[in-house]
Amino acid sequence: MKTILTAAQTREADRYTIETTPIASIDLMENASLAFVTVFMQLYPDKNTQVLICCGTGNNGGDGLAIARLLQEHSYDGVAVWIARFSERESDEFATNVARLYNTPIPITEFFTGDELPAIRQRVVIDALLGSGLNKPLQGDWLRMVEHINQAGKPIVAVDIPTGLRADGMLPQEEPTIQAHHVISFQRPKLSFFFPESANAVERFHVVDIGLNEPFIEKLPSDFKLIESSDIQQIYRNRKPFSHKGTYGHALIIAGDTNTLGAALLACGACLYSGAGLTSACIPPTGLTALNAHLPEVMYCTEEELLTMWDRFDAIGIGPGLGQRISLLEDCMAHTHKPMVVDADALTFLSQNKGLVDGLPKHSILTPHMKEFDRLFGAHDSWWDRVQTAREQAMALQLIILLKNQYTFIALPDGNVLINPTGNPAMASGGMGDVLTGMLTAFLAQGYPPRDAAILACYLHGAAGDRLATDSGMAVVPARQLIQAIPSTFGNLFPPH
Numbered sequence: 001m002k003t004i005l006t007a008a009q010t011r012e013a014d015r016y017t018i019e020t021t022p023i024a025s026i027d028l029m030e031n032a033s034l035a036f037v038t039v040f041m042q043l044y045p046d047k048n049t050q051v052l053i054c055c056g057t058g059n060n061g062g063d064g065l066a067i068a069r070l071l072q073e074h075s076y077d078g079v080a081v082w083i084a085r086f087s088e089r090e091s092d093e094f095a096t097n098v099a100r101l102y103n104t105p106i107p108i109t110e111f112f113t114g115d116e117l118p119a120i121r122q123r124v125v126i127d128a129l130l131g132s133g134l135n136k137p138l139q140g141d142w143l144r145m146v147e148h149i150n151q152a153g154k155p156i157v158a159v160d161i162p163t164g165l166r167a168d169g170m171l172p173q174e175e176p177t178i179q180a181h182h183v184i185s186f187q188r189p190k191l192s193f194f195f196p197e198s199a200n201a202v203e204r205f206h207v208v209d210i211g212l213n214e215p216f217i218e219k220l221p222s223d224f225k226l227i228e229s230s231d232i233q234q235i236y237r238n239r240k241p242f243s244h245k246g247t248y249g250h251a252l253i254i255a256g257d258t259n260t261l262g263a264a265l266l267a268c269g270a271c272l273y274s275g276a277g278l279t280s281a282c283i284p285p286t287g288l289t290a291l292n293a294h295l296p297e298v299m300y301c302t303e304e305e306l307l308t309m310w311d312r313f314d315a316i317g318i319g320p321g322l323g324q325r326i327s328l329l330e331d332c333m334a335h336t337h338k339p340m341v342v343d344a345d346a347l348t349f350l351s352q353n354k355g356l357v358d359g360l361p362k363h364s365i366l367t368p369h370m371k372e373f374d375r376l377f378g379a380h381d382s383w384w385d386r387v388q389t390a391r392e393q394a395m396a397l398q399l400i401i402l403l404k405n406q407y408t409f410i411a412l413p414d415g416n417v418l419i420n421p422t423g424n425p426a427m428a429s430g431g432m433g434d435v436l437t438g439m440l441t442a443f444l445a446q447g448y449p450p451r452d453a454a455i456l457a458c459y460l461h462g463a464a465g466d467r468l469a470t471d472s473g474m475a476v477v478p479a480r481q482l483i484q485a486i487p488s489t490f491g492n493l494f495p496p497h
């Protein structure tokens with residue numbers, strides 16, 4: 001897992017690296033600029049691309065100047081530089097890079113307060129106006145320049161962070177920023193990239209290693225950790241020789257009502273395809289034919305039969321499409337003390353009966369989307385506040401709260417908040433959450449501790465969606481199709497020995 005840093009911690013890591021390694025600040029800037037250029041050249045391999053690099057006079061601007069020089073050295077002949085001279089101050093590294101740039105043929109135009117800004121004719125703009133040194137909202141000439149660049153309608157590639165965007169997670173809704181198509185960020189993604197309020201500023205981000213001291217970074221205190229594929233490799237257990245269905249647990253999905261049976265089928269399908277040894281479905285009798293037709297591997301269980309069967313299940317997932325059958329949640333809580341997965345209608349029921357939340361088995365996994373979360377824990381104006389509440393409630397209630405979004409936040413009882421990096425907007429369609437519930441239940445049934453089950457399910461759910469969107473070119477990924485992609489996603493990540 002990678003620790004996500006605040007802007008202040010990044011400066012600390014910067015300082016520490018310079019003090020303890022034989023590398024000068026200007027060379028660190030050169031590393032960063034080289035790393036930027038490597039990714040930029042993959043994005044825009046045509047060396048005839050006309051590129052305008054807009055620089056401030058701090059270190060972000062210093063990066064921009066070095067990038068201009070490096071692109072020119074790589075035979076990009078149409079590079080031009082603008083320098084925004086709206087501040088008296090310039091950093092030492094900026095000054096060094098200006099001097100270096102004057103030894104090249106690259107045209108440089110400087111703009112002072114009130115200067116008119118010419119039309120932008122280049123094909124791509126690199127934004128190196130302000131970086132993580134931002135300490136107030138944009139205004140005056142800075143704001144005018146940022147709006148001018150956005151209005152040019154050209155693809156923008158931001159250096160480290162789009163100008164105007166705060167690095168940390170607390171983001172006011174209305175602050176103007178550069179609207180970047182790509183952000184090439186140094187060493188770590190900024191925390192703000194994972195919050196929906198940054199959607200206008202960041203379309204896609206890439207992270208490049210610039211050589212900051214990793215052991216130092218990983219010791220810095222942070223509540224936020226980014227899940228990586230190596231975590232999944234560590235957690236996931238391949239299926240064993242001589243194992244049988246009993247090895248992989250018996251999962252129960254309590255879901256569906258007369259008109260919402262699809263949700264139950266999706267959750268059961270996901271549970272089956274995620275490797276539960278046995279899957280049982282407690283659905284209404286009207287759904288039996290559909291269950292047999294669509295998922296013959298899944299067993300049916302009536303509400304009455306449940307009364308004598310609770311002990312047979314290794315894990316229970318409850319809620320998708322449960323509708324009027326919601327009293328089953330209380331039955332379930334009365335009879336099982338194992339961590340369970342609580343989703344959808346079961347969450348709504350909890351928000352109407354808040355006293356019940358305390359009675360959930362410890363380390364149960366709650367999977368609210370934004371609206372379900374706010375119904376349960378109160379309205380929130382920003383995602384930062386919502387994530388803070390998730391963190392506090394996960395600790396107070398000793399539950400795992402999966403706050404679902406493009407980047408799902410996994411708030412753990414120990415106060416850590418894990419961020420899942422996989423998934424994409426092709427997955428934004430009904431039933432996707434039901435699939436996640438099925439996956440979570442399957443991993444609990446297979447004996448993964450709840451924290452590991454949460455990490456595995458979120459990561460693989462998103463990774464399956466990414467495979468379909470990226471490798472198979474699907475613009476929209478229906479939930480049913482995602483289920484079918486689960487086994488091959490496992491297979492690709494963990495090839496059998």
Ligand SMILES: NC(=O)C1=CN([C@@H]2O[C@H](COP(=O)(O)OP(=O)(O)OC[C@H]3O[C@@H](n4cnc5c(N)ncnc54)[C@H](OP(=O)(O)O)[C@@H]3O)[C@@H](O)[C@H]2O)[C@@H](O)CC1
Pocket residue numbers: 010011013014028029032056057058059060061062063087089091129130131132133134135136137138139142159160161186210212
């Ligand atoms: N850390 C690393 O690992 C490495 C970092 N590197 C690079 O350094 C970048 C950070 O550089 P930085 O600290 O010089 O700040 P930067 O963003 O250029 O701002 C400059 C000055 O602008 C000002 N200012 C602030 N807000 C403002 C506003 N709204 N409107 C107007 N002015 C505003 C403020 O000065 P003040 O106004 O407070 O005097 C601030 O000091 C980082 O993003 C990365 O690109 C790499 O080179 C290599 C290694």
Ligand SMILES: Nc1ncnc2c1ncn2[C@@H]1O[C@H](COP(=O)(O)OP(=O)(O)O)[C@@H](O)[C@H]1O
Pocket residue numbers: 344369404405406407408422423424425426427428429430431432433434435436461462
């Ligand atoms: N833009 C997106 N990028 C990645 N994942 C997404 C995106 N939109 C939705 N998802 C995922 O799809 C699921 C949606 O859950 P939910 O809203 O409960 O769906 P439903 O109730 O229709 O089953 C979540 O796991 C969420 O992370």
Ligand SMILES: [K+]
Pocket residue numbers: 060127128129130131158159160161162163
């Ligand atoms: K920038």
